Amino acid sequence: MNTSPAAAAAKSILIVEDDEQMGLALVRGLRAEGYRTALVANGVDALINAAAGKFALAVVDVMLPQMSGFEVCRHVRESGNALPIILLTARDAVDDRVTGLDSGADDYLTKPFSFAELAARIRALIRRDPAAHRAEVTAGDLTLDSQSRKGYVAGESLALSPNEFMLLRELITRLEATATRTQLLEAVWGSAAHIDPNIVEQYISALRKKLAARDSIVSIVTVRGVGYFAAVSG
Structure with a gap:
């Protein structure tokens, strides 16, 4: 039986990570959790894929070539796209967290992190019912x-x-x-x-x-x- 586009989107995650080893590790882990994944290595490709509207969530590294993860978030939000975004960064300064939230990220994880924690946060974001609370x-x-x-x-x-x-x-x-x-x-x-x-x-x-x-x-x-x-x- 074919999977509907809506059902596929509900299980599709965009990974934006320029570190090849980290990117592939995220792909393996998320596929083991039952998600479809797409991996890109720079901000421009991230924006192109986000605009396609086929993902339920994006996991975005902060340190990227061409534009930072902060800038990716900002561009996505300025376009009116409500795609849930989790930022990944090696920096743990409060200012960096605030910058991430101000840029439109939904959540923020500092490397190194537990994959179980990332998976839990992804589930929480994807679980939202977009039809709820319409008034x-x-x-x-x-x-x-x-x-x-x-x-x-x-x-x-x-x-x-x-x-x-x-x-x-x-x-x-x-x-x-x-x-x-x-x-x-x-x-x-x-x-x-x-x-x-x-x-x-x-x-x-x-x-x-x-x-x-x-x-x-x-x-x-x-x-x-x-x-x-x-x-x-x-």
Whole structure:
């Protein structure tokens, strides 16, 4: 029986890695997990393949020839493509993580990493139901359109990565109610296991910057030692 294009896409992963040994290791590991894979070694080929729309997720190395993984993410998001992206890097500086999240990556793994952890994060991202939560959610001057997965502040577009969108939506739907880090990890990443809880703080920081840049009256408040909640001022 032939596999439908939609079913094939749900199991197809784009790997962008210029280190041949690492790339082939990822191919072997992901194929053993049941995924189809395509391996490219530079950012230009990554953008060409991402634009084809046949992948469920991309695993992208940060250090690439021609353009960095950060730039690949940025170009993908600027094109309106919501393809989930996991960045891989040998650099563990907080600034690098923030740069990755700001560029539109959904997740970030530092080399060396456990393949089991990568596989878990891939499953969490692919598990999302794109048909879920279709209604618009509004708070103050912020509107989140769950069908297009786009955000707007006072009618102006708010650029959000898929994970940023899901995190902000989770906070807005709980307006004024505190969500714990564990609740946010499970709602956005599918599980609190294998995920560094600090990633929530990094995404919150990125969202605060984006909301502030639009002068939004929506803010995200930290409840020390517990979690976060969204509030509307004015």
